[in-house]
Amino acid sequence: MTDDFTSTSRADKSKKYLLGKDGWIFLDHDSNRVIDQITGRHILDQKGVEAWRKLIVERDAYVSSLGAQHLVFVAPNKELVYSEQLPEWVEIADIRPLHQIMAAIGPRRASKIVYPLEAIRAGKSTGLTYPKTDTHWSGFGAYIGYQEFCKGLSQNGIEPLQIDPSRVSFEEVSYVGDLGVKFEPPVSAPTLSARIASAAGKLSFDNRIPNRGRIRVFTNKDTTLPRCVMFGDSFGGNLLPFLKESFSTLVYIYGKSFDRELIEAYKPDVVLSEFVERFLIDPPVDTPHFSYASVVRSKLKLLSRDDLLEATKQTMQVSHDVLPVRPIYEALVLAHGGKPVSAELVGDLKKHHPDNPEAHYLISTELSRLGERLDDAKVYAERSVAAEPWNARARHQLALTLMRLEQPDQAEEQLRKALELDSSVDWWNYQLAQVLFRQQKHAECIEITRDYLARRADSADAWQLLGRCHEALENIEEAAEAFVRASDAKPEWTWPLLKLANLRVHTKTNPEQGLIATDRLLETLFHARQRAEIYMLRSQLHEVNGDRSKATEAATRGTELAPDWDWAVSTLERLSVQKVAAS
Incomplete structure (x- = not known):
């Protein structure tokens, strides 16, 4: 270890670790406040205790209604397993969140919680159960946890097929871990990696979602074994190499909340709720229709x-x-x-x-x-x-x-509620403006569209909508400016130019701007009828401008392109009569 390690104190909150004795590293300043938990400074309040009691009671009842057994497994904190390696000032409290939960559910139910702290402590005399540089247990520590889980199953009337110890071996490897990586350069330490000979369980499905929402399904050659659906965290993931040998089907969902549809689809014999001890400070929430499908949908993009x-x-x-x-x-x-x-x-x-x-x-x-x-x-x-x-x-x-x-x-109403729940999807604001426009709430539409354009000045659709709102309120120049901005944002889009030209025709204002718009339209439109419509717009704009000769010329061009268009023909006839009368 370097001097930098030695000088790191808990007062430096930028360091997400705590240095113990003999090069041991522990988690600190994490969101769960693990050091404060184990010292009794951060425990559950009454609301949290009741939430846990209610959750376990309801899960027990629900799983029992399916004819299955519900087990709660708590992976112990590394700080408790290797408490002798903590700094001297860290004193382990007698009351921690787990004790609060056990007291709330009563001794009978508490005795069924699988909490392998003592077994893993005892295992230290044989090998590393947690590495110095990681918060998670080693393969050896996970194996002890698996053995204790099997004992818990037996106590609940299910005799699992335990892996023969002769098939399990451990290899010492160097490992950086989630604590060692916090240093520059990263540091590593030995850990024990597990190997299982002649493994019967295989991975049959993996949706590859990172962390919460990941679903893995393991199937075993022995179809007579019980079936298990397991909800857990990264500690549970370390149990999988062992658990897949003891179940015909093992479904592992990375997450704390129950997915009832998924549970019922697999018809399990065992439903396992696994938590690392430091996560107990935050009770999970179950709802009858929660589905990890919603989580997966949001994370496929990752x-x-x-x-x-x-x-x-x-x-x-x-x-x-x-x-x-x-x-x-x-x-x-x-x-x-x-x-x-x-x-x-x-x-x-x-x-x-x-x-x-x-x-x-x-x-x-x-x-x-x-x-x-x-x-x-x-x-x-x-x-x-x-x-x-x-x-x-x-x-x-x-x-x-x-x-x-x-x-x-x-x-x-629904769009406003959606935006209250998630304001990060900015284009929903544009859709809200569209809905307001349909309801002729033009002033509100303008306000929301302006706010949207302040963030998305390149949105031609929003500029177009703003122009239509101003047009409806007879804010002629504001409408014209918005149509120009829409065209600038998307030059290949002809609609804003058409709106601008028509605006100048109908309001009989600034015909020169309308003529410029039609010039640009004629550069991009090549269908005869479309060009005829543009020439008739030009005819009207020239009339507004008082140039009857050019108006007649444009109308003539329009009728040549669309000789069966009655309005164009009648317009040309009217202009011709006026020209004769004027002469």
């Missing part, structure tokens, strides 16, 4: 190109037995890739995911896109919002459907 291709391939090819919730994830990767969801897949979503808010969202999106069953699209969007009223994306989809159903007042 995948590398190769990971996305592999995740898509696996999702499209995996069997229903391995991934019984496949329809929702297949629809997600299709939607992420900008591909339509087939009618057959929409049917599968309805059949296999009747209560899934993300499925309802996808169904609504597809029906709304087709524009053929907007009433049904509205129903599914409303279901998605009802299940997850905090989901801004669901409210936005409902708003879009209401817009297409010509219900702008309700669309406005």
Whole structure:
């Protein structure tokens, strides 16, 4: 260790670590305040204790209703396993969040929580259970945790097939870890990596989502073994090499909240809630219809190109037995890739995911896109919002459907709520302005559009909308300026120039600006009828300008291009009569 390590004190909060004795490194200044937790300065308040009690009771009851066993597994903090390596001033408290939770649920239920602290402490005499440079346990520490988990299963009436110790070996390797990487240059220390001979469990599906929302499914050659659905964190991930040998199907979801649809799809014998001890300070929240599909949708964009291709391939090819919730994830990767969801897949979503808010969202999106069953699209969007009223994306989809159903007042309400929930999606503000325009709330539309343009001055659509609002309020020059800005932002777009030319015709103001606009239009429009319309605009603008000769010339050109256009012919006749009368 260098002098820099030695001089680091806890007062320096920029250092996310605490130096112990003999080169040991511990986590510090983290969001969970692990050092404050183990010293009793940061524990659960009464609300937090009650939240945990209620969560465990409700999970027990729910899992029991499925005919399965619910186990809670708490991976001990490294600071407690190697407490003798902490600085002398760190005194371990007798009451920590885990003790508070155990007291709240009562001794009988508390005795069923698998907390392998003492077993892992005892294992230190055999080998490193945690490396010096990482917060996570080593392969050896995870193996002890696995053995204690198997004991917990036995106590609950399920006899797992434990890995024969002769198949497990450990190799000492150098490891930087999540603490060693905090130094410059990074530091490493030995750890024990586990190896399992003749492994029977294999990885059959991996959606590759980083951290929360990752789903991995392991299948075992021995189909007589029990089935397990596990919710956990990175400590749980270190248990997977062992657990996959003890279950016919092991489903690992990186996340704390229950996904009931997923649990029920696998019909497990065991549902495992795994937490690292320092995370107990933040009780998870379960809701009946929560789905990790919503998490996956939001994180697909984080995948590398190769990971996305592999995740898509696996999702499209995996069997229903391995991934019984496949329809929702297949629809997600299709939607992420900008591909339509087939009618057959929409049917599968309805059949296999009747209560899934993300499925309802996808169904609504597809029906709304087709524009053929907007009433049904509205129903599914409303279901998605009802299940997850905090989901801004669901409210936005409902708003879009209401817009297409010509219900702008309700669309406005949903868009405003969506923006309250998530103000980061800036173009929703533009859509709100569109809804206000449809309701002829032009002043509000102008205010929101101006704010939007302050951030997105390159938005031709927004400038065009601003121009239309000003035009409706007869703010002629403001409208003209907005149409000019729209054209400048998107020179190939002819619509703003047409609006500008028509504005100058109808208001009989500044015809020269209108003529300049038509000059630009004639440079880009080549269809005969389109050019005829531009020449007739020029004829009207020349009339406003008092130049009847040029007006007649332009009208003549218009009738030549569109001889069957009655209005152009009658306009030319009128101008010709006026010319004769004037002469």
